[in-house]
Amino acid sequence: MTYPFSAVVGLDDLKLALVLNAVSPRVGGVLVRGEKGTAKSTIVRALAAQLPAVDVLAGCRFACDPLLPDPQCPDGPHEPGEQAVTRAAALVELPVGASEDRLVGSLDLERALTEGVKAFEPGLLAAAHRGVLYVDEVNLLHDHLVDLLLDAAALGTCYVEREAVSVRHAARFLLVGTMNPEEGELRPQLLDRFGLTVEVRASRDPAERAEVVRRRMAHDADPDGFAARWTAQEAALAEGIAAARERLASVELPDARLRQIAEVCAAFEVDGLRADLVTAHAAVAHAAWRGSPVVTTEDVRVAARLSLPHRRRRDPFDAPGLDEQLLEDLLARTSDDENPDDENPDDDGPGGSRPSGEPDGAHGPDDSRAPEGSEGPEGSDGSGGSGRRDGSGDRRDADAVGSGGEEASSRDRTARDRTSREEASGESAGEVAAVAAPYRVPWLKVPGLGDGASGRRSRARTPHGRTTGARAPEGPLRSLHLTATIAAAAPYQRERGRTGPGLLVRGEDLREAVKEGREGNLVLFVVDASGSMAARRRMTTVKTAVMSLLLDAYQRRDKVGLVTFRGAAAEVALPPTSSVEAGAARLRALPTGGRTPLAAGLARAAEVLRVERLRDPDRRPLLVVVTDGRATSGGDVGRAAALLTGTAAVVVDCESGPVRLGLAGRLAARLRAHLIPLDGMDDLIRDYRKAG
Numbered sequence: 001m002t003y004p005f006s007a008v009v010g011l012d013d014l015k016l017a018l019v020l021n022a023v024s025p026r027v028g029g030v031l032v033r034g035e036k037g038t039a040k041s042t043i044v045r046a047l048a049a050q051l052p053a054v055d056v057l058a059g060c061r062f063a064c065d066p067l068l069p070d071p072q073c074p075d076g077p078h079e080p081g082e083q084a085v086t087r088a089a090a091l092v093e094l095p096v097g098a099s100e101d102r103l104v105g106s107l108d109l110e111r112a113l114t115e116g117v118k119a120f121e122p123g124l125l126a127a128a129h130r131g132v133l134y135v136d137e138v139n140l141l142h143d144h145l146v147d148l149l150l151d152a153a154a155l156g157t158c159y160v161e162r163e164a165v166s167v168r169h170a171a172r173f174l175l176v177g178t179m180n181p182e183e184g185e186l187r188p189q190l191l192d193r194f195g196l197t198v199e200v201r202a203s204r205d206p207a208e209r210a211e212v213v214r215r216r217m218a219h220d221a222d223p224d225g226f227a228a229r230w231t232a233q234e235a236a237l238a239e240g241i242a243a244a245r246e247r248l249a250s251v252e253l254p255d256a257r258l259r260q261i262a263e264v265c266a267a268f269e270v271d272g273l274r275a276d277l278v279t280a281h282a283a284v285a286h287a288a289w290r291g292s293p294v295v296t297t298e299d300v301r302v303a304a305r306l307s308l309p310h311r312r313r314r315d316p317f318d319a320p321g322l323d324e325q326l327l328e329d330l331l332a333r334t335s336d337d338e339n340p341d342d343e344n345p346d347d348d349g350p351g352g353s354r355p356s357g358e359p360d361g362a363h364g365p366d367d368s369r370a371p372e373g374s375e376g377p378e379g380s381d382g383s384g385g386s387g388r389r390d391g392s393g394d395r396r397d398a399d400a401v402g403s404g405g406e407e408a409s410s411r412d413r414t415a416r417d418r419t420s421r422e423e424a425s426g427e428s429a430g431e432v433a434a435v436a437a438p439y440r441v442p443w444l445k446v447p448g449l450g451d452g453a454s455g456r457r458s459r460a461r462t463p464h465g466r467t468t469g470a471r472a473p474e475g476p477l478r479s480l481h482l483t484a485t486i487a488a489a490a491p492y493q494r495e496r497g498r499t500g501p502g503l504l505v506r507g508e509d510l511r512e513a514v515k516e517g518r519e520g521n522l523v524l525f526v527v528d529a530s531g532s533m534a535a536r537r538r539m540t541t542v543k544t545a546v547m548s549l550l551l552d553a554y555q556r557r558d559k560v561g562l563v564t565f566r567g568a569a570a571e572v573a574l575p576p577t578s579s580v581e582a583g584a585a586r587l588r589a590l591p592t593g594g595r596t597p598l599a600a601g602l603a604r605a606a607e608v609l610r611v612e613r614l615r616d617p618d619r620r621p622l623l624v625v626v627t628d629g630r631a632t633s634g635g636d637v638g639r640a641a642a643l644l645t646g647t648a649a650v651v652v653d654c655e656s657g658p659v660r661l662g663l664a665g666r667l668a669a670r671l672r673a674h675l676i677p678l679d680g681m682d683d684l685i686r687d688y689r690k691a692g
Contacts, residue, residue: 003219005046006233007226008039009212014198016286017306018047021174021195023244024285028195028278029153029175031138031186031310038200040178041136048091048132050238051174052245056130058083061122062169063090063129070170074120090131092124092173094149096140100463101478103145104152104160107167120167125149125158128173138177139184140578142454143557144464146186149175150193184578185554192271195278197310244288251287252294253280260297260334264304267330268322270311278307297335301327432591434540438548442676444622446521446648452619455520455557465517473512484511520557521622522576522612525549525583526605528627528654529566530596539592542654545678546587546626554580559619561608562586565601567594568633572604576612597634598627598667606643623649625673629663641670649673 008015017030032040056063060075066084069076094103105123124133133153138146152158158171177194179186191197203209219226227234258280265275282303287295309322443457450460463479470484489509496504525546529539553560560583562574573586602625609621623644631637649671653664656679668675 002049002227003042003046004227004230004234005043005050006237007215007219007230008043008046009208009215010203011039011043011200013306014040014043014200016302017196017198018043018176019241019289020282020285020303020306021176022047022051022241023289024248024281025172025174026281027285028193028281029177031191031194031197032176032178032200033181033197033310034178034200035182035202036180038202040200041134044132044134044176044178045091047176048089048134050234050241051089051132052238052242053086053088054130055084055086058085062126063131064170065130072168074122074167074169090128092128092131092133094124094133094135094141096137098124098141098145100145100148104148104158105167107160120160122169123158125152125171125173126169129169129171131173133173133175135175135177137179137183139179139181139186143187143190144454146190150190154193182577182579182582185581191310192274194310196282196306198306199309240289244285244291247288247291247293248285250293251284253284254294256336257283257295257297257300260300260331261304263334264300264327264330265308267326268308268312270308275307275311279303282307297331301331432589435543435547435588438544438551441545441548441552444549444552444624444650444674446620446622448620449516450519450521450618450620452519452521453557453616454517456518457521457556457558457622458519458620460517460519462515462517462519465515467513468516469514470511471514472508473510477510477512479513479515481511481513484513485509518556520559520619522559522561522609522616522619523549523553523622523624524561524563524576524605524608526563526565526601526623526625526627527587527590528596528598528601528630529564529590529592530630530632531566531593532596532628532630532632541678542626542652543587543590545652546624547584549624550580550583550587553583558622559616561612563601563605563608564590565597565604565634566592567597569597570601570604570634572608576608576616595633596627596630598629598631599637599640600634601625601627602637602640603635603643606640609644609647621647623647623671623673624652625649625667625671626652626654626678627664627667628653628655629661629665629667631663637667638670641667644671647671651675653677 005015014030014032021027021030032044034040054063055066057066057069057078060069060073060078062070062073062075064070064073064076064078066082069078071077101123103123104125106121107119133149135141135149141149152171153173153175156170156172158169160167175194185191203212215226261279261283262276265279268275279300280303283295283299286299286302287293290299292299304327305322305324312322446458448459450458452458452460454462454464467481470481485505486503488511489503489505492509493504496506498504527542527546550560558580559576559578560574560580561572561576562583563570564573565571573590574583577583605623605625609623612619612621649668651664651668651671651673653668653675655661655664665675667673
């Protein structure tokens with residue numbers, strides 16, 4: 001039994017974003033960002049149950065509308081008067097491990113070439129037509145699948161191309177993606193393709209959290225009885241969505257509001273014009289949901305709060321956010337509304353006012369009041385209220401850390417004064433060095449040819465990329481190599497009795513393409529945070545270099561991990577993850593001081609890589625050791641280095657000054673690693689650029 005949408009506690013922004021997309025699919029979908037256990041999946045599944053039922057042609061696998069069938073439907077052409085059936089709007093879930101064929105559908109290439117039959121098996125995009133497509137952990141999908149998914153959502157059409165065979169069908173759906181930012185971010189250009197975004201977090205209010213648990217337990221104990229207590233609210237919500245859809249076409253968007261939207265988007269410096277379009281569609285949908293015949297400033301305010309935060313990232317390490325005071329100032333300056341609704345925009349809750357003449361329950365997503373005798377609203381996975389981040393505050397904090405100004409200089413002086421005492425005693429001061437702006441780093445690669453996850457770092461055999469050869473297929477044919485297939489069939493045409501111009505092709509002639517692209521790797525950073533690094537005021541430079549390498553890992557779709565060593569031991573500051581943002585946060589807060597247990601750092605890195613090989617055996621590692629090579633405690637460096645034999649490695653030599661001991665170079669020789677001098681990074685970058 002699906003948990004009732006109206007019974008979810010809090011999450012007002014998320015509820016409203018979902019309802020606006022249900023009212024107008026042109027809004028472009030919702031991306032839900034939040035920590036685990038915040039009812040993201042529950043509320044999406046609950047919404048699908050409230051969508052109006054759809055009429056479809058009986059026997060059509062592509063859910064064609066009887067009143068307006070798709071003229072290019074693969075199951076068509078459909079004749080007038082064909083039997084129609086009514087069914088609930090579909091909820092289709094895309095699993096993280098889905099293949100491209102599972103998403104868009106697949107053609108039987110063998111039958112197409114050998115029998116001339118266009119046999120097409122619809123994918124999940126066809127099943128989601130006129131319903132909801134839900135992608136949990138969308139940030140963990142392969143990039144090419146996300147591209148296909150968002151292209152179909154934007155165009156309303158799915159295209160399947162396989163050499164000379166082509167199929168297209170309608171694919172219009174409400175797209176909802178959920179993700180936990182701790183597990184990695186979406187690329188900025190993919191973020192931009194989602195219409196709205198909502199940041200959610202569990203409520204910190206004990207009373208609200210208790211209500212969440214109370215409702216969850218009541219639902220688990222008696223799902224049917226719990227749902228029955230919310231029947232009136234659920235029916236009113238469904239009626240409200242249907243009524244808003246009917247009003248949508250008649251809602252007026254005045255030129256003054258359109259100029260206001262354009263001015264807001266320009267002031268927030270969003271890239272492109274998609275933000276303007278999405279904000280306009282969302283404002284119109286919100287006006288229809290409120291029952292207003294015209295878009296007002298309040299509708300623009302709500303739409304901008306949902307459509308702009310994820311489009312303002314200027315750096316991969318920036319958190320999405322919106323300066324709400326700036327938004328209010330812009331709206332106040334550009335508003336000329338005389339509508340009284342704008343004077344009291346929150347009279348009926350955070351979602352806006354009720355449509356006039358509708359019952360109290362039609363307010364739907366913003367009505368969290370329990371019916372009489374019920375246990376009162378919940379958030380299935382243990383969820384509570386919504387949370388928003390103040391983008392301006394995040395930027396001020398980042399500027400303070402990364403400025404390298406007076407505050408950083410003061411910290412450096414303090415670290416310098418204490419380091420000599422610490423190195424003698426072995427104690428740890430825990431000073432935190434600043435981080436300057438990252439820069440472009442050389443392209444580091446793992447040698448050889450891998451079979452790992454798709455990415456942009458090292459050479460690998462991949463489903464997409466440059467064709468390097470052909471082979472007989474070991475399973476179902478996925479990517480036809482047409483030239484090799486023809487070459488394999490050509491010598492047997494006379495034996496097969498060919499008399500006409502056509503080529504006789506049999507199954508054994510088929511050849512699939514072998515392609516080479518690039519893979520993402522596990523980049524494990526092993527960073528020396530001891531007093532010897534801080535003593536020469538180098539830690540800011542070192543942190544900036546590692547931050548630059550983290551940025552490079554983000555752009556090349558790598559997983560990252562961070563091992564640090566200082567004092568008496570080494571620790572895993574960040575287990576391997578796809579979230580380079582988490583790595584950046586740990587790096588900024590990394591303290592320095594104490595002795596240098598280099599061997600312990602290498603041994604801990606070897607253990608991390610051993611465990612990760614069991615978890616993700618196809619992802620090849622790249623070890624990046626950032627150190628001056630000193631070792632004042634922690635055991636035998638040579639023995640620890642032997643544990644990393646066979647691992648591709650790079651040593652960033654942080655030693656500086658006129659007299660150098662060359663200890664990092666000796667470590668690089670032991671690891672058979674490439675040595676990069678930190679002080680000469682700029683020269684190396686120029687050499688890389690000249691080379692190509």
